[in-house]
Amino acid sequence: MGEGTQTDSAAGKAKTTAERTSDRELVVTRTFNGPARLVFEAWSKPELFQRWWAPPSFGITLISYEADVRTGGGYRLVMGHPASEQPMAFFGKYLEVTPPSRIVWTNDEGGEDGAVTTVTFEDKGGATRVVVHELYPSKEALDEAIASESTGAWPEQFEELDELIVTLEAKG
Amino acid sequence: MVQFSTSRLDASFAALSDATRRGVLEQLGRSDASITELADKFHMTLTGMKKHVGVLEQAGLVTTQKIGRVRTCTLGRDQLAEETAWIEEYRRLWASRFDALDQIVEELKQKETLDGRRHTD
Numbered sequence: 001m002g003e004g005t006q007t008d009s010a011a012g013k014a015k016t017t018a019e020r021t022s023d024r025e026l027v028v029t030r031t032f033n034g035p036a037r038l039v040f041e042a043w044s045k046p047e048l049f050q051r052w053w054a055p056p057s058f059g060i061t062l063i064s065y066e067a068d069v070r071t072g073g074g075y076r077l078v079m080g081h082p083a084s085e086q087p088m089a090f091f092g093k094y095l096e097v098t099p100p101s102r103i104v105w106t107n108d109e110g111g112e113d114g115a116v117t118t119v120t121f122e123d124k125g126g127a128t129r130v131v132v133h134e135l136y137p138s139k140e141a142l143d144e145a146i147a148s149e150s151t152g153a154w155p156e157q158f159e160e161l162d163e164l165i166v167t168l169e170a171k172g
Numbered sequence: 173m174v175q176f177s178t179s180r181l182d183a184s185f186a187a188l189s190d191a192t193r194r195g196v197l198e199q200l201g202r203s204d205a206s207i208t209e210l211a212d213k214f215h216m217t218l219t220g221m222k223k224h225v226g227v228l229e230q231a232g233l234v235t236t237q238k239i240g241r242v243r244t245c246t247l248g249r250d251q252l253a254e255e256t257a258w259i260e261e262y263r264r265l266w267a268s269r270f271d272a273l274d275q276i277v278e279e280l281k282q283k284e285t286l287d288g289r290r291h292t293d
Contacts, residue, residue, distance in 0.1 A: 018259055018260075033277070038280040055272060058268055
């Protein structure tokens, strides 16, 4: 595993890992306790999908969701977040929908810099390993996504630095 | 849990363990400065200040740029730390989603079991 791999240490819950695997790619993994066809169903049926895609713990609310989940179909998601006055729209096309193993979609809200997301569902004898793979068109596009969505780069870093300095000075 | 690069953290702590270097960071927080200006300000030789700035640069806390004969120091963005924090936030988002998805998969499983029983009954 690479240095950048990050995992959940919370007891009792399956681990979710996330890693930047290359200049252009992010990979998220998780194993679910159920057969692939059920995990696929929860992902591909809009009435089920909208129950888990926008976690309330992140302050995200799902305002609307329309999807035609089949190869060549499209989707449009509108979500709200307290940090953003305007709701955010996410939309794209399904490049491939192959039950119960694979869904591929585009993320067109970012224009030409949007990633292509591939989700695979691997049956592991009653359990399912899900791999979410996001491929950006260029290193710059992924760097930009990270830079623009990072939480106020400078002021926060200064606070941390201040704290470090105070700690160090206290230690004398 | 975020797994920070240990060597990176060591470099940051080592850089911050020196009072002059902390002073340099504070100074650069107010405005960019050349190495000569910093050396004057902290009553040091140019060579001594170059060493301090080098340590801060290694730790990713300061970036320098040479324009003509003057090397200007700027508080540096620690891009690696930013990226690590971003990926951790991204992971947490997916983990929250997947915790909810877990419950739905569990519901579907139970429903299937019940339906199966009904069919066999």
